[in-house]
Amino acid sequence: MEGAKKFVQKYYLFLVLLLVVIFFSIMSEPFRTTKNFINILVQNSYLVIASIGISLVMISGGADLSVSYQIGLVSVFTGIITIDMGLSPVLGVIVGLALGVVLGFINGFFTVALDVHPMVTTLATMTIFQGAAHIISESKTYFDFPVSFKAIGQRYVGGIPVAVIITLGMVIIAYVMLNHTYFGRYLYAIGGNQEAARLAGINIRLIRIAGFIVASLFIAVSAIVLTARSGTAKVDLASDAVFSCFTACVLGGISFRGGGGNILGVVVGTLIIGVLGNGMQMIGLSMYSQYIVKGAILIGAIAFDNYQKKHRVKKLDVPQTA
Known part of the structure; x- marks a missing residue:
C-alpha cells in the first residue's frame, strides 16, 4: 500500500x-488518431x-505576466524584417532572439531596480510591449512568410515535425541548465530562501536579471516557432499564453513561492493543458465552458500546491520534548 502511494505521488502527473x-x-473517435496526437504536439x-x-522565473520566486505580448512583439518584428523589409x-x-534578450533585460532590470514584486x-511591461507592438506594426497582420521560415513550424524531418525537434532541444537545454550549472542551482537557491542565498555569496540581483x-x-524562440507554424505575425498571436x-x-x-519544481x-x-484543449474542442464543448474548465484547473493546481507545502511543513515539524 505504501509502495502504491509513493508511486502515485511520484508519477501522478503522468x-x-x-x-x-x-x-x-x-x-471522440477522431481524437485517438495518430494524426491528431501529432497535431497536439505541434500545436503546443x-x-x-x-x-x-516562465518556469525559470517562477523557480527563482518571480513571475512574468508579459509573456503574451513578448510573443506578439517578437512575432511582428520578425514579420517586419522578413516581409516588409x-x-x-x-x-x-x-533579430527576434535579440529582441527577446532586450525584453528580458527590461523586465529584470526594472524588477530589481524598483524592488517590487x-x-x-x-503587468506594466505587458501593457508597454502590447502598445509598442501595435505602434510598430500599425496593428497589421503579416502574411506571406518565406517557405524557408515557415519550415520551422511546418516541415517534417524523418517523419518528426521540426517544431517538435526544436522543442525537445529547448527542453534538454533547460534541463541541463537547471540541474548541471551554477546558474540553475542559484535560481533554486534564491527561490528557496533569498536571504540564505545572499549570505552564501550569490549575487541575487544579477541572477534575477539573468533569469528574466x-x-x-x-519565449522569443516560442514566438518564432508559433509564427512559423501559423504563417502569420500579429500582436495578439498568443494573447492567452500567459494563462496557459x-x-x-x-x-x-x-x-508560486519558488525554489521547487522541474522541467x-x-x-x-x-501537454495536459494541450490535450484538454484539443479534447474539449473534439467533443464540441463551447468556448465559454472551456474557460470554466481551464479556470477550475488553475485553482485546483494552486490548491494542490498549497496542500503539498503544508504537508511538507508538517512532516518537517519535530515535537519538542520536555
Missing part, C-alpha cells in the same frame, strides 16, 4: 495525462517552450 487521453479517446510546441521560460529569414530569427513590473533574460530568450503558461507551470509542480513536470503539465 497518470493524470493518461487519464485525460483515455477519457477523450472514449468520447511553442507553449512548452514558453512555459519553460524583405531581408533574410535567418536575420529575422536573429515581478507581477507588478511585468534567459526566460525571455525561451502559468497553469501548465503550477500544474507541473512549479510553486519534466512543466512539459507534462503543458
Whole structure:
C-alpha cells in the first residue's frame, strides 16, 4: 500500500495525462488518431517552450505576466524584417532572439531596480510591449512568410515535425541548465530562501536579471516557432499564453513561492493543458465552458500546491520534548 502511494505521488502527473487521453479517446473517435496526437504536439510546441521560460522565473520566486505580448512583439518584428523589409529569414530569427534578450533585460532590470514584486513590473511591461507592438506594426497582420521560415513550424524531418525537434532541444537545454550549472542551482537557491542565498555569496540581483533574460530568450524562440507554424505575425498571436503558461507551470509542480519544481513536470503539465484543449474542442464543448474548465484547473493546481507545502511543513515539524 505504501509502495502504491509513493508511486502515485511520484508519477501522478503522468497518470493524470493518461487519464485525460483515455477519457477523450472514449468520447471522440477522431481524437485517438495518430494524426491528431501529432497535431497536439505541434500545436503546443511553442507553449512548452514558453512555459519553460516562465518556469525559470517562477523557480527563482518571480513571475512574468508579459509573456503574451513578448510573443506578439517578437512575432511582428520578425514579420517586419522578413516581409516588409524583405531581408533574410535567418536575420529575422536573429533579430527576434535579440529582441527577446532586450525584453528580458527590461523586465529584470526594472524588477530589481524598483524592488517590487515581478507581477507588478511585468503587468506594466505587458501593457508597454502590447502598445509598442501595435505602434510598430500599425496593428497589421503579416502574411506571406518565406517557405524557408515557415519550415520551422511546418516541415517534417524523418517523419518528426521540426517544431517538435526544436522543442525537445529547448527542453534538454533547460534541463541541463537547471540541474548541471551554477546558474540553475542559484535560481533554486534564491527561490528557496533569498536571504540564505545572499549570505552564501550569490549575487541575487544579477541572477534575477539573468533569469528574466534567459526566460525571455525561451519565449522569443516560442514566438518564432508559433509564427512559423501559423504563417502569420500579429500582436495578439498568443494573447492567452500567459494563462496557459502559468497553469501548465503550477500544474507541473512549479510553486508560486519558488525554489521547487522541474522541467519534466512543466512539459507534462503543458501537454495536459494541450490535450484538454484539443479534447474539449473534439467533443464540441463551447468556448465559454472551456474557460470554466481551464479556470477550475488553475485553482485546483494552486490548491494542490498549497496542500503539498503544508504537508511538507508538517512532516518537517519535530515535537519538542520536555
